[in-house]
Amino acid sequence: MATESAKLLRSVLSGSVAPLLKAKGFKRSGNNWTRQCGEAFQCVSVQTHSAGWAFTINLDVFYPALYELLGWIPVPTVSGMCGTRIGSLIPSNLDIWWGVGDGSPAHGSEAVELLESYGLPYLERHLDPRQCANDTMAGSYRAAYLIIAGHFDDARGVLAAAQSRLLDDRLTEEELEHRASEVESIEGVLRRAGLRE
Secondary structure, eight states: OOOHHHHHHHHHHHTTHHHHHHHTTOEEETTEEEEEETTEEEEEEEEEOTTSSEEEEEEEEEOHHHHHHHTOSSOOSSOOSEEEEGGGGSTTOOOOOEEOTTSOGGGGHHHHHHIIIIIHHHHHHTTSHHHHHHHOOOHHHHHHHHHHTTOHHHHHHHHHHHHHHTTOTTOOHHHHHHHHHHHHHHHHHHHHTTSOO
């Protein structure tokens, strides 16, 4: 049986976020919406506060090929590595939570405005895997996104850069182990893509 806060949240979402995303071609499953765009899936997830009286929005772009290149089999259904929370996209860069109040869809009106102005454009930009590569710090993910984008030489360049960082004689043993592990992960991505023996 749904709690009172869950019922109110459902009411807020049904009158605000849900119609917007449905009109844009997203399919709903609980508090998650997905839309396939070519080889990628765009995801909008509503996260509730622990007590359930407030919510925020998480955005993600999921490339199944990323997981295959990373060697993560089986590939998760829809769980991305290129995502953010809506608050990080707005000029104030504040974490935003909206209260469900009395369940009125008006409580979701700002969420809809921010989704239209910042969230959906973010998802569209990240349909270019190069944008995901630019947004990640992990070398293996960067190389994989570049391979998905067809930028094979750039992916090889990620490996070369990681290998050159191993030559830093100021590294502690722990840092050296971490960087060696990163090189090994990137080599695995290139190998799975057929770009390295």
